């Protein structure tokens with residue numbers, strides 16, 4: 251990993267999940283998801299009443315790509331950033347809040363959750379998450395990603411792609 | 414509810430297929446998608462134009478399995494190769510862990526290969542990265558073309574010092590596709606294992 255990695259586990263992960271749960275409850279949204287700027291899902295939470303979400307991997311990738319494109323557009327227009335990314339359809343909406351430099355908070359909601367409330371609760375959660383993601387930035391070897399790990403992963407590569 | 418257990422540690426790597434327009438980047442991903450068991454991969458997302466040229470990116474997540482308690486996954490991306498898509502191409506390089514440069518073996522694409530490679534260097538520089546800091550492997554694709562140039566010549570214009578490993582491929586029939594992906598994955602793993 252060339253950029254610093256975000257690794258969420260242990261108590262930091264629990265705190266993130268608690269923040270996401272609160273956000274889900276207070277916003278009335280269907281799903282909330284924390285992802286990094288590369289489009290990897292870090293944590294997510296779904297309302298019990300919500301239908302199964304679409305493939306999270308794909309969703310995260312598109313949201314990160316969309317956010318990157320939106321901020322590139324802002325720069326071309328001489329804005330340091332566009333404040334918020336929001337998409338609203340007839341039934342569903344999507345709201346994205348930037349979490350510092352490293353992450354994105356995404357909220358998927360339907361028309362039972364007013365956008366105003368989604369935004370308000372998202373901004374509150376964003377503050378907590380910014381601190382938590384900062385704590386979660388680590389170097390790989392601190393996590394035990396070492397030569398043993400490499401050798402194990404290489405063996406799996408042979409298994410999947412043949413020798 | 415999702416079956417993904419986020420309490421378990423998970424490690425993801427981002428591998429980007431770069432190269433000139435029509436060199437076969439998307440074809441590489443399609444082959445991987447079609448060949449590995451569907452339990453080991455997710456959906457493929459393609460943002461393409463009507464005529465199947467990549468507009469923003471293709472995306473394919475591949476699950477390697479669990480190593481030392483880490484769920485290990487490779488996220489494969491392609492960039493749009495066409496010159497005028499540079500603004501979006503640059504965005505895909507964000508956070509890249511490894512690069513496959515797919516060169517075209519056709520004689521009339523020799524220059525396009527060179528230009529794309531130079532463009533890669535420039536775009537990495539915008540993220541403060543040099544070519545030496547990112548694991549890179551080369552692929553000479555379309556070896557089946559009757560007028561395919563010698564591999565040495567393809568490599569000469571992009572990598573005269575032969576710094577990178579070069580793999581011959583026919584992505585449309587899968588020749589060399591796994592070998593290339595395996596090689597870049599190994600470089601990425603070595604790098605992360607020895608990183609401070």
Ligand SMILES: Nc1nc2c(ncn2[C@@H]2O[C@H](COP(=O)(O)OP(=O)(O)OP(=O)(O)O)[C@@H](O)[C@H]2O)c(=O)[nH]1
Pocket residue numbers: 432433434435436437438439440441465466467468491492493494495554555556557558582583584585586
């Ligand atoms: N003969 C031959 N054709 C190939 C090979 N690989 C890909 N092609 C064809 O080349 C064309 C372009 O392939 P793509 O994979 O879409 O190229 P790309 O690099 O993704 O192109 P952009 O998205 O524009 O950057 C398609 O018609 C493929 O079928 C190969 O090994 N041999």
Ligand SMILES: [Mg+2]
Pocket residue numbers: 438439440465466467491492493494
């Ligand atoms: Mg393509």
